[in-house]
Amino acid sequence: MRSAAVNGTTLAYVDxxxxxxxPIVFSHSLFFxxxxxxxxxxxxxxxxxxxxxxxxxxxxxxxxxxRGELDMDTLAEDAAALIEHLGxxxxxxxGNSLGGFIALRLAARRPDLLLSAASLCSxxxxxxxxxxxxxxxxxxxxxxxxxxIDTLMYIMFGDTSLAERPELCAPWREFMVRxxxxxxxxxxxxxxxxxxxxxLSGCRVPVLAIAGSEDHAYPQPTSGEHIAAAxxxxxxxxxxxxxxxxLEQVDVVADHLRRHFAAVPAPxx
Numbered sequence: 001m002r003s004a005a006v007n008g009t010t011l012a013y014v015d016x017x018x019x020x021x022x023p024i025v026f027s028h029s030l031f032f033x034x035x036x037x038x039x040x041x042x043x044x045x046x047x048x049x050x051x052x053x054x055x056x057x058x059x060x061x062x063x064x065x066x067r068g069e070l071d072m073d074t075l076a077e078d079a080a081a082l083i084e085h086l087g088x089x090x091x092x093x094x095g096n097s098l099g100g101f102i103a104l105r106l107a108a109r110r111p112d113l114l115l116s117a118a119s120l121c122s123x124x125x126x127x128x129x130x131x132x133x134x135x136x137x138x139x140x141x142x143x144x145x146x147x148x149i150d151t152l153m154y155i156m157f158g159d160t161s162l163a164e165r166p167e168l169c170a171p172w173r174e175f176m177v178r179x180x181x182x183x184x185x186x187x188x189x190x191x192x193x194x195x196x197x198x199x200l201s202g203c204r205v206p207v208l209a210i211a212g213s214e215d216h217a218y219p220q221p222t223s224g225e226h227i228a229a230a231x232x233x234x235x236x237x238x239x240x241x242x243x244x245x246x247l248e249q250v251d252v253v254a255d256h257l258r259r260h261f262a263a264v265p266a267p268x269x
Contacts, residue, residue, distance in 0.1 A: 001061055006081035012061035013054035013082065017045035022266055023091035026053040027079060027099030029244060030190050031152060031176050031183065033060030039250040054082060058186050070189035076105035083113050092261055096120040096246040098190055107207055107231060108199040116206040116264045118257060121243045123218045124200055124230045127191045137191055141184025146177050158214030158242025168247065200230040207233030208260040210253060212241035
């Protein structure tokens with residue numbers, strides 16, 4: 001991986017594909033890292049896109065950070081700074097869950113950086129399950145993920161994946177079991193976020209909201225219809241997928257993203 005010193009932190013990232021290709025930036029979910037997009041990265045680099053996939057501060061191989069620097073606004077500023085640091089020009093920005101919160105903030109606040117935004121299993125609203133998620137985040141901050149791994153797997157994957165796809169779920173279960181207490185600080189930043197609905201009014205960036213039919217965290221209409229209505233965008237629902245739709249239905253998501261990208265004029269390079 002490469003690293004970039006941006007916005008007061010150091011972000012780890014991969015940068016693949018032809019330099020002259022239209023850029024796509026992938027932003028991962030809480031509890032994961034950039035490798036959740038390996039399947040999409042492989043597909044889009046083969047198709048001639050330049051693909052950047054990075055780890056958020058305090059996650060993956062990026063630098064640790066204190067709780068006070070893990071709010072969604074700071075993470076969105078990190079993403080903007082990385083885009084500028086890499087000289088990408090305007091890019092497509094794709095985010096799953098936490099990454100979707102960032103995608104929508106960039107669409108609302110930094111249209112100068114984006115060709116389009118895609119929000120996967122995310123929300124433009126404040127956290128509606130705060131009473132349920134706050135104790136979980138507090139436990140993570142005190143003890144790490146091991147004791148609550150079953151709960152995390154239920155939140156992050158759909159019923160079909162959990163029942164029928166051990167080859168997908170087992171490696172991520174092992175990954176999440178190893179997460180230490182610092183992940184709780186990132187989780188608190190996720191759930192204590194502000195609504196973005198008013199900011200998205202009049203959004204000038206094409207927004208696609210992808211929902212999973214088995215999402216236990218942000219089901220429709222939160223993750224699809226509501227985002228599309230707020231941003232003047234479009235939404236789709238992917239069957240047999242939970243909260244990690246980018247992992248659970250890679251081919252279907254890739255097809256939706258291709259159509260979304262194709263509807264946007266290519267940038268002048």
